[in-house]
Amino acid sequence: MKRIFIAILTILALPTNSQMQAQTVNFSKYFEDATLRIDYYRAGNRQSDTIVGCYDERLPIWPGSYTQLIDPFDNGHFRIVVKDARRGNVIYTRHYNSLFNEYRDTPEGKDSIAMLEEVVRVPWPKNPVDICWEERGANGRYFTLSVLRYDPQTRLKVMSQREYTRRVVTPLKLQYMGDVHSKMDVVIVPEGYGPADSVKMINDMYKFMEYMLAQEPFNSRRSDFNVWGIPITGKASGITDPNKGIAVKSLVGASYNTFGADRYLMTMNLFRLHDVIGDTPCDHIIIMANSDTYGGGAIYNFYAISSLNQMAPMVLPHELGHSIGGLADEYVDENLSYGGMHKPTEEPMEPNITTLIHFDQKWESMLPAGTPVPTPDNNSVKRSENGPVGAYEGASYHSKDFFRPVMHCMMRDYAPFCPVCAKRLNQVFDLYTR
Numbered sequence: 001m002k003r004i005f006i007a008i009l010t011i012l013a014l015p016t017n018s019q020m021q022a023q024t025v026n027f028s029k030y031f032e033d034a035t036l037r038i039d040y041y042r043a044g045n046r047q048s049d050t051i052v053g054c055y056d057e058r059l060p061i062w063p064g065s066y067t068q069l070i071d072p073f074d075n076g077h078f079r080i081v082v083k084d085a086r087r088g089n090v091i092y093t094r095h096y097n098s099l100f101n102e103y104r105d106t107p108e109g110k111d112s113i114a115m116l117e118e119v120v121r122v123p124w125p126k127n128p129v130d131i132c133w134e135e136r137g138a139n140g141r142y143f144t145l146s147v148l149r150y151d152p153q154t155r156l157k158v159m160s161q162r163e164y165t166r167r168v169v170t171p172l173k174l175q176y177m178g179d180v181h182s183k184m185d186v187v188i189v190p191e192g193y194g195p196a197d198s199v200k201m202i203n204d205m206y207k208f209m210e211y212m213l214a215q216e217p218f219n220s221r222r223s224d225f226n227v228w229g230i231p232i233t234g235k236a237s238g239i240t241d242p243n244k245g246i247a248v249k250s251l252v253g254a255s256y257n258t259f260g261a262d263r264y265l266m267t268m269n270l271f272r273l274h275d276v277i278g279d280t281p282c283d284h285i286i287i288m289a290n291s292d293t294y295g296g297g298a299i300y301n302f303y304a305i306s307s308l309n310q311m312a313p314m315v316l317p318h319e320l321g322h323s324i325g326g327l328a329d330e331y332v333d334e335n336l337s338y339g340g341m342h343k344p345t346e347e348p349m350e351p352n353i354t355t356l357i358h359f360d361q362k363w364e365s366m367l368p369a370g371t372p373v374p375t376p377d378n379n380s381v382k383r384s385e386n387g388p389v390g391a392y393e394g395a396s397y398h399s400k401d402f403f404r405p406v407m408h409c410m411m412r413d414y415a416p417f418c419p420v421c422a423k424r425l426n427q428v429f430d431l432y433t434r
């Protein structure tokens, strides 16, 4: 695709004064039922972060809610904020994380500058808007990194003169439960399927959908999900695995060994991923990787990916805990190159881990009366059960100073989602279905 870039104003460290209290925005006053997709690069390292270039496109439908336009969850490291350009009032927000934020936590990310792709999708504005890229600072507050003044009428004229090479396919309705504005629209993108794999690919999509829907709280909310499949095969079978010497030119370029972690299977090709999804109504993305090797990954409001290894019925729901729920890992792994993002001196933003600094803002109210905090380990709890809610030490890769809600959870060791994680997932489902 030919990309024509539009200028973005870069503002350095301007504290945001956006009012983010729960508020109702009148969708039809500010937006049309269409999507503005913006592709851009995020460049920098641990010290710096710049939004570079922008490519815009209009997609024919807005798949999100008409009523839930302001993100109620203070989660994620980044935030996109849309303001009416004339009055300055906030009309849309969404929090997210990206691979860039993990990159800057790796040893290379300390000094070396990288430029990674990101894509945001917002409702199509009727009138000029300011699209603001915000980032969470060290004090936990957001500041504005860049602003794009976007005039939809001017941009439509530019778009009409562009040449498109994007391949538009009709998505499969793996499960269609109703109008996209009141459903969670999840898109499955097949990765690593060759020209001879098309039958297997479609069978795998139905299997993958069930891995998601079989798990609570997804299972109870089945009828809230539309699940779409992209029926495109790539040029060759398999997934790139540098440690095994395997290199595959696959559909969206996913690879094991991301940031040096063998099982961490991700793709950096966000523009390509969104080109493949095209016009398909899309609230959340799942990449289904055609490989028997254990692996996966996910980032909040970015995408989730899992291989088809025998552990996939557990790996996929775990990854969706990250990408849909914004949940943290509850397990301990002190060797991860990108595991140092949380500091024991701060309360982390994810709902299912705590440093006990602001436990009252987390799940303290869900503790049975008389539960000691910290809660001592109870090794008699079976892994198929969560065990009683408490504050157990060992979470978010750290063996000390970070606490989790239960002994066992999907976000720790593939037990069922614990009550704290399930509560947040249900709240997120509500954001797309009400």
Ligand SMILES: [Zn+2]
Pocket: 330, 352, 405, 409, 410, 411, 417, 418, 419, 420, 421
């Ligand atoms: Zn949990």
